[in-house]
Amino acid sequence: MNDMMIKGAQLVSNSADRPKTIVQLTPEVAIGGPEIVIIGGPCTVENYDQMDKIAFHLKGHIQALRGGVYKPRTSPYAFQGMGVDGLEILTQVREKSGLPLVTEVMAISQIETLADRVDMLQVGSRNMQNFDLLKALGQTHKPVLLKRGLAATIEEFVMAAEYIVSHGNPNVVLCERGIRSFDPYQRNVLDLGAVSALKQITHLPVIVDPSHAAGKRELIADLSRAAIACGADGLIIECHPEPEKSLSDARQALSLPEMAALVSSVGAIAQAVGRQFTSTDSPRA
Amino acid sequence: MNDMMIKGAQLVSNSADRPKTIVQLTPEVAIGGPEIVIIGGPCTVENYDQMDKIAFHLKGHIQALRGGVYKPRTSPYAFQGMGVDGLEILTQVREKSGLPLVTEVMAISQIETLADRVDMLQVGSRNMQNFDLLKALGQTHKPVLLKRGLAATIEEFVMAAEYIVSHGNPNVVLCERGIRSFDPYQRNVLDLGAVSALKQITHLPVIVDPSHAAGKRELIADLSRAAIACGADGLIIECHPEPEKSLSDARQALSLPEMAALVSSVGAIAQAVGRQFTSTDSPRA
Amino acid sequence: MNDMMIKGAQLVSNSADRPKTIVQLTPEVAIGGPEIVIIGGPCTVENYDQMDKIAFHLKGHIQALRGGVYKPRTSPYAFQGMGVDGLEILTQVREKSGLPLVTEVMAISQIETLADRVDMLQVGSRNMQNFDLLKALGQTHKPVLLKRGLAATIEEFVMAAEYIVSHGNPNVVLCERGIRSFDPYQRNVLDLGAVSALKQITHLPVIVDPSHAAGKRELIADLSRAAIACGADGLIIECHPEPEKSLSDARQALSLPEMAALVSSVGAIAQAVGRQFTSTDSPRA
Amino acid sequence: MNDMMIKGAQLVSNSADRPKTIVQLTPEVAIGGPEIVIIGGPCTVENYDQMDKIAFHLKGHIQALRGGVYKPRTSPYAFQGMGVDGLEILTQVREKSGLPLVTEVMAISQIETLADRVDMLQVGSRNMQNFDLLKALGQTHKPVLLKRGLAATIEEFVMAAEYIVSHGNPNVVLCERGIRSFDPYQRNVLDLGAVSALKQITHLPVIVDPSHAAGKRELIADLSRAAIACGADGLIIECHPEPEKSLSDARQALSLPEMAALVSSVGAIAQAVGRQFTSTDSPRA
Structure with a gap:
């Protein structure tokens, strides 16, 4: 397996005497254990109702909520996220629903405030x-969701x-989210070979973001099933109570019924590859 | 679904009033029906024993045999395939095993001879x-396995x-085999989003070649399961009785026991997505 | 220079005891000698007047004419070229103008007819x-213009x-025409590093097609100057008497006055890198 | 020119009533004016002697010095740069040679210290x-050298x-440094079409880094000439007194005599495209 391993990855490399990393978001929710974890939510936190609806309808289907309050946007004139107001909304929804939160951190100055309020900090592509x-x-102990760069090699x-790990924080989850290609058909190309490789060469959990990969909602369910079949430990998927009104990435957000249906179809694949999957509730419509 | 469809694909586009295409290799083996089809064999036909061993050990596990006798090689000095001698071997193995054959056609002048002897003609990337x-x-009625170009868009x-279809031959199976990327880690990047898209926008069967995509045997089982979970109608996988002695692509060929194990794990995924999968025999070792 | 050379390129590799290849299109026009050669013309031969106008206005500015009569088109329903009728037009224009002709060959069956009528056969990407x-x-002695594949490595x-050379034909000119990238801004990305490398590692002439690379006429003059500064032996550029009416690639075709202006600005660069450049006439408008 | 322009680039877009931006590094050295500017120096500041030798030998050939003290390295265990000690060296060399300095800024916390000591802050890919x-x-007025991302589109x-400009700092110079491609032959592919486009659609100066593009020193002189012929306002090139001993990027660093020779050959191209170029001294060896 020599040409599989990444030279220099001293701490994150898989080896016989190292256990697989399991990252606990809360005492109840862990990524990297026997259970598949599904994180759902909108690209951007827009208002309380939006987040409350998602939490209400999807609790029991998903294990964690995502929602951006600081948004990396190509244009300085595009909506940059709600900032602390959005964080306040997230905090309320977390308290009411009990669902752990994932949100993006864009700057060192945001780490402390975000780490106090949410359960996992996402590093964007x-x-x-x-x-x-x-x-x-690396100097915190907060779980980190590290997304693959737009054109990052597996080594990078x-x-x-x-x-992150060498600076002291072992709680890292890798996220494959598609890489750039020549084909305008999809937003990116989901690289499931990387998921298989990362699971073999590191001891870190690996999840998949099919939403940013495909950029088209019609492809997301198929890619979600494929990701779990390929060995991913979970999924992070964009959904919205009214996708067509989403402030960003409208073309790729699932509706809440679509999201619930997807979750249930993923369960069958999880079983087929020997993973557990807890979807306690039936969809509430 | 407007931005999903390919304008101009008059005959192969999916539409409500057109049945899904099912391509019959033989009366017993069809691609695009309810059953998943697995095609296995070496990159290159090397001798009778090699092909006979594969057929003997994998009959019951796979539904068709592959093996190249005309090989497109980057270098004019590399082994270009056994040509008609290889075709003779294929014919004997076909007769003995009853397994249908897939082989690559590189030139118009080869079509007639190949079409007389094998069940499906592969157009390489x-x-x-x-x-x-x-x-x-397009002017024959022979089933054609059309592999995606090294950097072809979905539209192309x-x-x-x-x-092919507009020239008269409806028997076309599409094959996703990975596209070129910036990352030297894998030989290519398997684009399962394309598989999902092709299944939705065309009525043609779609199969996946994880061997040429990954280029590393350790990734092939995961990618095979992912492909079936994503909706592929089958797989084409390189295997060899002694992979390390393979004349080409040694790094990506599975051994026969690895191949048999893969086939059985794929069966569980096929079931989970509502497909049938016939693996009549247990592996013969 | 070890990691520059391509292993296995026995005949086309540069070496101390091998002269640089000079490919003669006619006794007067050679590619790979001290003179820069510019080939101009439309993507597609459309009618006699179109070709005659180009030859009349650009004779003295360009050294050869291009024009496709067999066209590789993504869609089977797109105009596939005029075929033999177009070849008849090319023959007449060649006779009248004295300009040598370059046209694309798509199939073995076309070689003989084309080789009788034109001076150089282009192999498309x-x-x-x-x-x-x-x-x-390789079995002819006709000059071949070999275009780089859409995503071909330098080695390939x-x-x-x-x-071609190992099958007997030493008259090969390489053509860099841009490679596929993730950026939809340009049709392709012109790879001038490849031009520099090819000039160093092979003894073959290398020309550049900035039209297909950029896909936008505003970029073509800059890229043409860059190509010559980088060491290219010539250029192949699309132009049309009425670009906006061009049957194909309208967005990238130069008008005839734009073409004449480009040629003159390229001359200054040719001199600066020690090359000769003959533009005998002043533009005829 | 509609499909050339980037929508939303309100401040940096070229327009008839806006002058071209000229960025002054010092009262004597400006980028974007009639003169071509060449910035040379090592990837990484290693010691005083190294920097002093470069400044001594290349003063008169180059207009500014580059040298990294904070280095973005793929591995956390690779040399991360000399930090403040390196900055002290840069300051001494700047004082002695009079050459303005360019160095990379990796974090907000470094801006103030760096801005006090150097003339231009580089944002790495x-x-x-x-x-x-x-x-x-954007909140400083320090000149910024903004390098294109590894796989950034022209729009991004x-x-x-x-x-940067919309936050208050108009002193931005763009730097094309190659983009990722599928071909391992070069480190990246230099995209000179982007240089032509950026010069046309923005009023910002554009320079080119052929060293990181090619990754092989044999290609750098050709690409430098091509860049100037294409309209670039300058070059940033890696050189080292003893390239083979360079702590990083040894394969792409030029020796000081190679650098001096390159500068002189670039001068001829600058003239051919109507630019000025001041190389006051002859090389000191």
Whole structure:
């Protein structure tokens, strides 16, 4: 397996005498254990009702909520997220629903406030090699969801995780979210070979974001099933109570019934690959 | 679904009043029906014993045999395949095992001879836009396995199939085999989003070649399961009685026991997505 | 220079004891000698007047004419070229203008007819690894313009040339025409690093097609100057008497006055890098 | 020119009533004016002697010095740069040679110290969309050298510049440094079409880094000439007194005599495209 391993990944490399990393978001929710974890929510936190609806309808289907309050946008004139107001909404929804929260951190200055309020900090694709941010996150013990860069090699991705772990924080979850290709048909190309490789060469959990990969909602259910069949430990999927009104990424957000249906179909695959999957409730419509 | 459809794909586009295409290799083996089909065999036909061993050990596990006798090689000095001698071997193995055969056609001048002896003609990635070859294949009724070009867009892939069908041959199976990316880690990146899209926008069967995508045998079982979970109608996988002695692509060929194990694990996924899968025999070792 | 050379390129590799290849289109026009050569013309031969106008206005500015009569089109329903009728037009224009002709060959069956009428046979990007076509061209002595594949590595490009030369035809000119990238802004990305490399590692002439690379006429003059500054032996550029009415590639065709202006600005660069450049006439408007 | 322009680039877009931006590094050295500017120096500041030798030998050939003291490295265990000690060296060399300095800024916390000591702050490719860093640099008036991301589209590159300018700092120079491709032959592919486009659609100066593009020193002189012929306002090139002993990027660093020779050959191209170029001294060996 020599040409599989990444030289220099001293701490995150898989080896016989190292247990698989399990990252606890809360005492109840862990990524990397026997259970598949599904994280759902909108690209951007827009208002309380939006988040409350998602939590209400999907609790029992999903294990954690996502929602951005600081948004990395190509244009400085695009909506940059609700900031602290959005964080306040997230906090309320977390309290009411009991669902753990994942949100993106874009700057060292945001770490402390975010870490107090949410359960997992996401490093976005554009910051995968923002090494000062990685080092600062390494000095916390907060779970980190590290997304693969837009055109990062597997080696660069693994070594970005090594930055966080080598600075003291072992709670890293890798997230494959598609890489850039020549084909405008999809937003990105989901690289499930990378998921298989990362599961074999590191001891870190690996989840998949089919929403940003495909960029088209029609492809998301198939890619979700494929990701779990390929060995992923979970999924992070964009959904919205009214996808067509979403402030960003409208074309790729699932409606809440679509999301519930997807979750249930993923369960069958999880079983087929020997994973557990808890979807306690039936969809509430 | 407007931005999903490929404009101009008049004949291969999916539509309400058109049945899904089912391509019969033999009266017993069809691609695109309820059953998943697995095609296995070496990159290159090397001798009778090699092919006979594969057929003997994998009959019951796989539904068709692959093996190249005309090989498109980057270098003019590399082994170009056994040619007609290889075809003779294929014919004998077909007769003895009853397994249908798939082999690559590289030139119009080879079509007639190959079509007489094998059950499906493969158009390789390098020839996906060899339009004269496509037109000539369109004038036969032989099943064609059309592999996606090294860096072909989904649109170009669909339109290449349209070339064959519009010239008279409806028996086309699409094959996703990975596209070129910036990451040297894998030989190519398997694009399962394309598989999902092709199943939705065309009525043609779609199979997946995880061997050429990954280029590393350790990734092939995961990618095979992912492909079936994603909706693929089958798989084409490289295997060899002694992978390390393979004349080409040694790094990606599975051993026969690895192949048998893979087939059985794929069966569980096929069931989970509501497909049938016939693996009549237990592995013979 | 070890990691520069392509292993296995026995015949086309540069070496101290091998002269640089100079490919004669006619006794007067050679590619690979001290003079820069500019080939101009439309994507597609449309009618006699179109070709006659181009030849009349650009004679003295350009050294050869291009024009496709067999066109590789993504869609089977797109105009496939005028075929033999177009070839008849090319023959008349050649006779009247004295300009040598370059046209694309798509199939072995076309070689003989085309070779009788034109001075150089172009292998298009989609056929760069159509090995049977390369072998057949290797059995002629006709100059071949080999375009780089859409996503061909430098190694694959060099080895495609090796196919032709090893089958007996030393008259090969390489053409860099842009490679596929993730950025939809340009049609392709012109890879001038490849031009520099090919000039160093092979003894073959190398020309550049900025039209297909950029896909936007506003970029073509800059890229043409860059190509010559980088060491290219010539250019092949699309132009049309009425670009906006061009049957194909309208967005990238230059008008005839734009073409004449470009040629003159390229001359200054040619001088600056020690090359000769003959533009005998002043533009006729 | 509609499909050339980037929508939303309100401040950096070229327009008839806006002058071209000229960025002054010092009263004597400006980028974007009639003169071509060449910035040379090592990847990494290693010691005083190294920097002093470069400044001594290349003064008169180059207009500014580069040298990294904070280095973005894929591995956390690779040399991360000399930090403040390196900055002290840069300051001494600047004082002695009079050459302005360019160095990379990786974090908001470094801006103030660096801005006091050097003349231009480089944003590396990995940070092109580190929006908080861009915003913070927008609040200074220090010249910023913004390198294109590893796989950034032209639109994303332009909009990253818009982040800096819209936050108050008009002194932005764009730097094309190659983009990722499928071909391992070169480190990246230099995209000179982007240089032509950026010069046309923005009023910002554009320079080119051929060293990181090619990754092989044999290609750098050709690409440098091509860049100037294409309209670039300058070059940033890696050189080292003893390239083979360079702590990083040894394969792409030029020796000082190679650098001096390159500069002189670039001068001829600058003239051919109507630019000025001052190389006051002859090389001191």
